[in-house]
Amino acid sequence: xxxxxxxxxxxxxxxxxxxxxxxxxxxxxxxxxxxxxxxxxxxxxxxxxxxxxxxxxxxxxxxxxxxxxxxxxxxxxxxxxxxxxxxxxxxxxxxxxxxxxxxxxxxxxxxxxxxxxxxxxxxxxxxxxxxxxxxxxxxxxxxxxxxxxxxxxxxxxxxxxxxxxxxxxxxxxxxxxxxxxxxxxxxxxxxxxxxxxxxxxxxxxxxxxxxxxxxxxxxxxxxxxxxxxxxxxxxxxxxxxxxxxxxxxxxxxxxxxxxxxxxxxxxxxxxxxxxxxxxxxxxxxxxxxxxxxxxxxxxxxxxxxxxxxxxxxxxxxxxxxxxxxxxxxxxxxxxxxxxxxxxxxxxxxxxxxxxxxxxxxxxxxxxxxxxxxxxxxxxxxxxxxxxxxxxxxxxxxxxxxxxxxxxxxxxxxx
Numbered sequence: 001x002x003x004x005x006x007x008x009x010x011x012x013x014x015x016x017x018x019x020x021x022x023x024x025x026x027x028x029x030x031x032x033x034x035x036x037x038x039x040x041x042x043x044x045x046x047x048x049x050x051x052x053x054x055x056x057x058x059x060x061x062x063x064x065x066x067x068x069x070x071x072x073x074x075x076x077x078x079x080x081x082x083x084x085x086x087x088x089x090x091x092x093x094x095x096x097x098x099x100x101x102x103x104x105x106x107x108x109x110x111x112x113x114x115x116x117x118x119x120x121x122x123x124x125x126x127x128x129x130x131x132x133x134x135x136x137x138x139x140x141x142x143x144x145x146x147x148x149x150x151x152x153x154x155x156x157x158x159x160x161x162x163x164x165x166x167x168x169x170x171x172x173x174x175x176x177x178x179x180x181x182x183x184x185x186x187x188x189x190x191x192x193x194x195x196x197x198x199x200x201x202x203x204x205x206x207x208x209x210x211x212x213x214x215x216x217x218x219x220x221x222x223x224x225x226x227x228x229x230x231x232x233x234x235x236x237x238x239x240x241x242x243x244x245x246x247x248x249x250x251x252x253x254x255x256x257x258x259x260x261x262x263x264x265x266x267x268x269x270x271x272x273x274x275x276x277x278x279x280x281x282x283x284x285x286x287x288x289x290x291x292x293x294x295x296x297x298x299x300x301x302x303x304x305x306x307x308x309x310x311x312x313x314x315x316x317x318x319x320x321x322x323x324x325x326x327x328x329x330x331x332x333x334x335x336x337x338x339x340x341x342x343x344x345x346x347x348x349x350x351x352x353x354x355x356x357x358x359x360x361x362x363x364x365x366x367x368x369x370x371x372x373x374x375x376x377x378x379x380x381x382x383x384x385x386x387x388x389x390x391x392x393x394x395x396x397x398x399x400x401x402x403x404x405x406x407x408x409x410x411x412x413x414x
Contacts, residue, residue, distance in 0.1 A: 028054035028322035032315025033308070036061040037071045038086030041260045043133060043337040044300070047086070051323035057315050065241060067091075068185065075100040080305040083316040088298050089364040092121070092129055093371050101303040103127060107317040114325060119340055121301055131301035132324035133337040135260050136361060137193060138295060138352030139285055142253040144278040145172060153280075157194075157223050157287045157294065160254055164230040167253055177230040178246050178255030181385070182239040188377035189296075193256070194220035196362055197287040197294025208369045208411035210402050213395040221384060221391040223287055228385060236382055250275045256285070256295075259353035263335045266349055283355035295356055296364040299340075369411045376401040 034051060038044045040063040052059030062070070062082070068091050074081040075095065085095060095101045103126040108115065112130075121129040139160075141153060146163065149170055154160040160177065167176040180186045195202070200216035203209060228235055232246060244261055246252050248271035257265070259281070264270070266279050284295035302320045304313050326343045335347035338354065346354060364370075376398045384394035406412040 028319065028327075029056050030054050030315040030318040031056045032058070032312040033083055034059040034312075034316050034319045035082045036063070036084050036086065036302075036320075037067050037074055037082040038063050038302075039067050040064055041258075042264055043260055043333070043339075044086055046328060046333045046336060047132065047302075047320075047323040050328055051319040054315075054319040054322055057319050059319065065239060071095065072098060072100065075305045075307070078307040079309070079312075080307040083305050083308050083312050084302050084320055085305075086300060086302050087129060088135070088300050089296075089366045090371060090374060092123075092301075092303065093366065093368055095303060096123060096128060097368060097371075100306055101128060102306040102313065104130070104304060104317070107304065107313065111314065111318050112321060115321060116340075116342075119301075119324075121299070129301040129303050130321065130324065131299040131340055133260070133300045133339050134353055134357065135258060135298040135300060135338070136284065136295050136353045136356035137189075137256050137258050138281060138283060138356050140247070140255050140257045140262070140265065140279065140281050140352070142275070142278050143280045144274065145176075145253040148172075153282060154254065154285060155283070157197075157227065157285050160285060161226055161230070163254060164227075168230065173251065173253060175230060175232050175251065176253045177227055178238075178243045178252035178257075179227060179231055179235060180238060180240045180243050180257075181224075181228065181231065181235045182242070183236045183382045184378040185374065186239050186378075187236070187381050187385070188374045190224060190256070191220055191377050191381060192364065192374070193284075193294050193296060194223055194287055196296060197285075197290065197292055199288075199290035199292050202365060202370070202373060203367075208367075208406055210373065210399050210406075212373075213392075213399045217395045218391045219288060221381070221394060225385060225387075225391075236385060247271075247279075248275060257281075257352075259350065259356075260300075260337055262352060263347075263349040281349070281352035283352070283359055284361060293356060293359045293361040295361050297356060297361050298364055300337075369406055369409070372405045372409065372411070373398075373402050376405065 034057045036048050048061040071085040105127050119131050120127045149166055151163045154163050164176045167173050198216040198219050201211055204211050262281050284293040287294045304316050329343050335349040338350050380397040383389045
């Protein structure tokens with residue numbers, strides 16, 4: 001059981017939750033090693049830079065889109081290559097399951113007096129991470145394109161399809177929809193969003209038995225396939241980076257995108273004024289008649305490696321706690337994320353995530369076996385998306401792959 005629901009609730013209520021004030025001057029001094037592995041988007045770049053600025057810390061950071069492929073191996077050595085991994089709901093589970101991150105209770109007691117209890121992510125009664133931002137995928141659209149063609153802002157994926165057809169028929173764009181549908185993690189996440197939007201449940205209640213091989217699973221896949229007809233033909237290679245590049249090039253007018261990337265796509269770097277001046281973000285879309293937003297809420301946070309010295313663990317904790325303190329917030333960083341930090345003031349770039357919270361979007365499931373399902377989805381859905389098999393067969397393949405992995409891991413018995 002985690003405190004994620006409480007954390008998101010506090011975000012919805014005020015978005016000024018989080019840390020009590022750090023020491024005057026926001027000073028940071030520690031002795032030891034700091035080595036960060038995490039994603040490359042701007043919010044994490046800002047955190048990494050501030051953490052490495054702490055006096056006495058020998059710091060480095062590996063910020064890459066491949067972080068989830070590297071963090072477990074990099075924290076499994078003795079000593080661990082990385083002293084901290086920036087994680088989210090999904091990626092922390094594998095690190096906990098493999099025992100490569102340490103409980104933070106002692107470090108919080110000694111050095112974390114400025115952290116809010118709502119920032120502390122607890123698993124089985126132990127503090128395992130410190131959250132610093134909320135995230136979600138929501139609708140991004142080109143206001144000028146929609147206005148010129150008299151298209152209302154879509155509120156559902158069905159309306160997005162209609163809008164895309166109007167844009168294509170008018171000769172404005174051949175592939176007006178963008179999507180991070182790259183085979184693997186991204187494609188699986190798009191299914192997660194869509195399946196939740198149908199009102200589906202991933203597992204049978206109280207068990208690890210998979211429950212997606214049903215009419216709602218078919219509905220989710222068929223909508224994804226319909227959307228892909230309006231995407232770049234190479235959509236199965238497009239992650240968030242590639243999709244963002246397509247947006248900045250002016251090639252697409254509608255996409256489901258992470259809130260953490262909004263600020264970059266709305267600034268004046270990388271695209272022409274017609275693009276960035278007309279980039280807008282709004283609430284996540286729905287699908288079908290469930291009324292459930294077709295997205296998931298996420299927290300991002302940081303951990304401390306188990307296989308490092310106590311000195312390095314303390315230096316890492318002090319540096320990272322400083323990096324998610326009010327010292328982080330300024331005119332450049334304020335709009336990079338929905339920060340769970342005292343002094344955060346919501347910006348235009350945050351509107352999508354805030355709307356997702358307000359709409360009652362569900363959090364990404366943080367259960368030990370969700371990662372196995374995510375992996376199975378990522379491995380088994382490409383054939384369907386390429387038209388090589390039916391939705392029913394794809395779901396059967398996912399079920400078989402997940403069940404085999406869950407049996408091997410001891411989550412499911414046969």
